[in-house]
Structures are given as structure tokens and as C-alpha cells.
Amino acid sequence: MTTTRKPPAPFGRTLCAMITPFTVVGALDLDGARSLAARLVAEGCDGLVLNGTTGESPTTTDTEKAELVAAVRDAVGAGVSLVAGVGSADTRHTVELTLAAEKAGADGVLLVTPYYSRPPQEAVEAHFRQVADVSGLPVMLYDIPGRTGTRIEPETMIRLAEHPRIVAVKDCSYDFLGTQKVLAHTELAYYAGCDEHVLALYAVGAAGCVSTVANAVPGHVAAILDAFDAGDTARARELQLRATPLIEAMMDAGLPGTVTAKALLARLGLPAGPVRAPLLPADREAVDELLTQYEALVAA
Numbered sequence: 001m002t003t004t005r006k007p008p009a010p011f012g013r014t015l016c017a018m019i020t021p022f023t024v025v026g027a028l029d030l031d032g033a034r035s036l037a038a039r040l041v042a043e044g045c046d047g048l049v050l051n052g053t054t055g056e057s058p059t060t061t062d063t064e065k066a067e068l069v070a071a072v073r074d075a076v077g078a079g080v081s082l083v084a085g086v087g088s089a090d091t092r093h094t095v096e097l098t099l100a101a102e103k104a105g106a107d108g109v110l111l112v113t114p115y116y117s118r119p120p121q122e123a124v125e126a127h128f129r130q131v132a133d134v135s136g137l138p139v140m141l142y143d144i145p146g147r148t149g150t151r152i153e154p155e156t157m158i159r160l161a162e163h164p165r166i167v168a169v170k171d172c173s174y175d176f177l178g179t180q181k182v183l184a185h186t187e188l189a190y191y192a193g194c195d196e197h198v199l200a201l202y203a204v205g206a207a208g209c210v211s212t213v214a215n216a217v218p219g220h221v222a223a224i225l226d227a228f229d230a231g232d233t234a235r236a237r238e239l240q241l242r243a244t245p246l247i248e249a250m251m252d253a254g255l256p257g258t259v260t261a262k263a264l265l266a267r268l269g270l271p272a273g274p275v276r277a278p279l280l281p282a283d284r285e286a287v288d289e290l291l292t293q294y295e296a297l298v299a300a
Contacts, residue, residue: 032271
């Protein structure tokens with residue numbers, strides 16, 4: 001049995017929130033980034049999100065951000081969507097990052113709600129509209145109030161959907177009812193930004209996911225969506241639940257996903273490098289647990 005379900009997917013379906021590899025001394029590792037990006041694409045990702053929180057955007061320079069986009073574009077070619085994180089707490093700076101991402105070869109930009117200042121909804125909407133107006137790139141909004149302190153309320157999201165270049169949402173709101181409300185009233189392409197929600201959100205009409213866990217197991221994340229698209233919902237459920245221990249170890253063990261993803265990739269001999277301060281590396285116990293859950297998942 002196959003389904004006819006084809007939600008809009010402007011940036012692909014299985015996107016990885018890619019880490020930013022660094023050298024042992026903490027410099028940007030462009031060769032490592034090219035290698036990692038090529039592996040992610042070869043193993044199931046049809047899009048990559050660069051310079052997001054998982055990519056340590058708070059501690060990379062504007063120049064490094066542009067260099068990363070250009071290097072990964074060179075590595076994966078034109079057939080893979082590259083979405084560049086350009087969010088900041090400053091609208092002016094966000095505009096500058098957006099124009100730089102467009103010049104570097106991004107296919108779209110990821111805009112997080114301005115953080116710390118906690119702007120009211122009118123200001124949030126104005127910020128997103130101003131940035132969306134400055135380039136020809138399509139925009140993915142990023143709703144993650146647990147980090148920014150400010151929600152993109154469903155009513156605000158519905159109004160923003162009227163903008164011709166605001167086409168998608170990375171959803172980390174943990175408000176499933178609000179998400180369904182926006183899905184019901186707009187054509188926005190929703191992407192699950194929380195790995196535990198990949199199948200649940202896809203089942204109610206999401207376009208795909210932006211996964212941190214995909215740094216380690218891109219093929220498994222893609223297989224969840226493949227199974228659902230093929231009409232094998234039991235298999236999709238099995239694959240989602242099978243990934244739960246690794247998702248928990250990477251995303252719910254008290255460490256940022258950047259830290260756990262880099263620790264696991266490094267243990268697997270893949271490009272990663274250290275995290276930049278103020279983040280600290282995972283301790284041996286955490287790394288051992290990550291490897292245990294990874295090995296159990298790939299062996300199943």
C-alpha cells in the first residue's frame with residue numbers, strides 16, 4: 001500500500017541540523033565540514049541546516065558562517081538544500097547575515113525569534129517581515145521558546161504565512177495543539193525540530209524534520225519517514241520508538257545536542273572537533289552511554 005500524501009517540502013524532507021566541525025585547536029574545519037556534509041547526504045539527508053544552534057552559531061564569526069555555507073555548497077552540489085541559520089537578537093545584524101548567506105550559496109535561511117529582549121508579538125512579526133523582505137531567499141521560521149524566551153504565537157504565525165517568502169517552520173514549540181492550528185489554517189511547511197516528534201508531526205501533515213540525531217544516524221531518521229510514506233505506519237512507529245534511547249541520550253541527558261553530537265561523532269572517528277566555550281565537552285560516562293545507544297540502534 002502506498003499513500004498519496006505529498007506535503008509541501010520546500011527544503012527537502014530529511015534535514016540534518018549539522019554540527020560545525022572544528023580542528024583540535026578550535027578553528028573552523030572546512031575539510032571536515034565538506035566530508036561530514038557529503039556523508040550525511042549519501043546516507044539519507046536531502047537538506048542540511050548550517051549555522052544553527054547545533055552548529056554553534058553563537059560562537060562562530062560572520063566570516064566563518066559564510067565560509068561554512070560556501071564550503072558545504074561546494075561539497076554537496078546544487079541538488080541538496082542548504083538552509084543557513086541567520087538568527088540573532090538584532091534585526092540589523094540578522095539582515096546582514098541573511099544577505100551574506102544568500103551570497104555564499106544558501107537556498108534558504110532559518111530565522112529564530114530574537115532572544116533575551118523578549119519582544120512582544122507585534123515586534124516579533126515586524127522583525128521577521130523585515131528580514132524576509134531583504135533577499136530573494138525563502139525563510140524557515142524557528143519557534144523554540146525554551147531557548148529564546150519568546151513564542152511565535154499561532155496567530156502571529158498565521159499572519160506571517162501571508163508573506164510570500166515565509167514558507168516553513170522549524171517547530172520546537174512543544175505546543176502540538178498550536179502547531180495543528182497553524183497547519184490547519186496555512187500552507188506553511190512544518191519541520192519537526194525535536195527528534196522525539198519526528199513521526200508524530202509528520203503524521204499530521206509536516207513536510208519533514210530538522211534532526212540533530214541525524215548527525216549520527218541519518219539513514220535511520222530518513223527510514224522513519226520512508227516507512228510512513230510507503231503506508232507502513234507500523235514500521236514507522238517501530239523505527240521511531242527504536243531510536244528513543246539514542247534520542248534521550250543525545251537530547252535529554254542534561255547536555256546540549258551540540259555537545260552530545262560532537263562527542264559521538266568524534267568517538268566514531270568522524271569530523272567533529274571540540275565545542276567552543278562556554279560549552280564544555282561531554283565526560284567519559286556520557287560518551288560511553290552515547291556509544292552504547294548508538295551501537296544498539298545500528299545493530300537492531
